[in-house]
Amino acid sequence: MTDAVLETRGLSKTFLGFTAVDGVDLSVQRGHIHALIGPNGAGKTTLFNLLTRFLEPSAGEIRFDGTTVTALPPRQVARRGMVRSFQISAVFAGLSVLDNVRVALQRKLGLSLHFWRSVRVLDQINEQALAILDQVGLAELANEAAGALPYGRKRALELATTLAMDPVLMLLDEPTQGMGYEDVDRVTSLIKKISAGRTVLMVEHNMKVVASIADTLSVLQRGRLLATGSYQEVSANEEVIRAYLGGGRRGGTAA
Structure with a gap:
């Protein structure tokens, strides 16, 4: 089958x-x-x-x-x-590597429209975002601007944001x-x-x-x-x- x-x-x-x-x-x-x-x-x-x-x-x-x-x-x-x-x-070139993945996670978790909430609410997804970045070898670059990454690393970040959508x-x-x-x-x-x-x-x-x-x-x-x-x-x-x-x-x- x-x-x-x-x-x-x-x-x-x-x-x-x-x-x-x-x-x-x-x-x-x-x-x-x-x-x-x-x-x-x-x-x-x-x-x-x-x-x-x-x-x-x-x-x-x-x-x-x-x-x-x-x-x-x-x-x-x-x-x-x-x-x-x-x-x-x-x-998102102007966002950090971590924030790119956080945006994707927010969408998946239904938090993307909750703009009135404290940023502390979004901190709860940091651990998950960092775990995804670790899978693609970008955890050490989490705070770097995404636009500054070499091309190959940008493609790796795209894989990370895709993974974030589960x-x-x-x-x-x-x-x-x-x-x-x-x-x-x-x-x-x-x-x-x-x-x-x-x-x-x-x-x-x-x-x-x-x-x-x-x-x-x-x-x-x-x-x-x-x-x-x-x-x-x-x-x-x-x-x-x-x-x-x-x-x-x-x-x-x-x-």
Whole structure:
């Protein structure tokens, strides 16, 4: 038996006659790291936007954690536990590292609108925020301004704020994009660490990252799902090889 936390059936999106996502049937198993790969323009980010309800599907169904969410607004999908990071680093640059995580915790705990309360009320979440920062290796930088962090550390802070929302499913959009070698290794290790007991769906171009941490890969080309399987299975698939390399090649890889 399978335990899919996220499923789509016939999911499609058309823009003025152009089909960006074309009948995608996707199944993400609970507790897995599932990587979504494909050439530029394959429809990966559009699919993410559909899943998180930033875009309205033209057709198809989205089921999350046993419930159909196809018609729900983005905020309700997020409250159910589907939490997303974006390609572009998105931290509150003027706040401290600790306060960035506190903001996310306030939202999760329902304290974000209680502006009339004493700041001492919010001090109760400091211990929890520091524990999350410790998970991503940022506890010693808790009082630093988030905007002053190196790029790789900012991405780690984004992972921390995502964790603060206590997600059922983490959607990571290009988490290692624009990073140097050391930062890629650090963030890859962090994703592996924080995924314990959680489910991750990630868009990622770096095939070394995908090969090292993904349990399952799904390959998109021109909006259609070409293949799903392990890295070994997908990298040996002739359709995938043609999509990446422009022609068949026995024994090739998807990288």
